[in-house]
Amino acid sequence: MLIEVYKKHHPPMLGDEVRRLEKIGKYGVLHKKLAYEGVNTIQDFLKMSVVDPPKLRKILGPGMSEKIWDVTIKHAKTCVMGNKYYVF
Numbered sequence: 107m108l109i110e111v112y113k114k115h116h117p118p119m120l121g122d123e124v125r126r127l128e129k130i131g132k133y134g135v136l137h138k139k140l141a142y143e144g145v146n147t148i149q150d151f152l153k154m155s156v157v158d159p160p161k162l163r164k165i166l167g168p169g170m171s172e173k174i175w176d177v178t179i180k181h182a183k184t185c186v187m188g189n190k191y192y193v194f
Contacts, residue, residue, distance in 0.1 A: 117184040120149040127151065128181040129174045139165050152182050 118126050124140050124147060125132045143165045145151055154162040163175070170178070 114181070116181075117186060118148050118181065120147065120152070120185050120188070122148050124148055124151050127178050129170070129178045135169060136166055139167065148182055148185060152185065155179060155182070 114128055115122060115126050124130060124145055125134075125137045127148060130136045130140070140146070140151070145154055145162075145165065151162070163170075166175070
């Protein structure tokens with residue numbers, strides 16, 4: 107059952123590690139870049155995608171194509187958001 111640990115969750119939870127998103131591998135380049143910038147959970151990822159999308163794109167760099175970006179964002183947005191509201 108070790109393989110279960112590496113599976114992507116559908117839908118992911120806000121508190122899941124960012125590596126649970128599609129196209130972000132555990133300890134892969136993108137995972138390391140995000141962790142370095144303090145983007146550790148899917149909630150962190152989603153917040154940055156709304157508050158400062160250019161910064162998130164810059165963190166991920168040219169290694170994340172538009173197609174991969176779309177897949178990852180789409181997967182992140184399937185999270186159950188709960189009843190919290192954030193005002194910026």
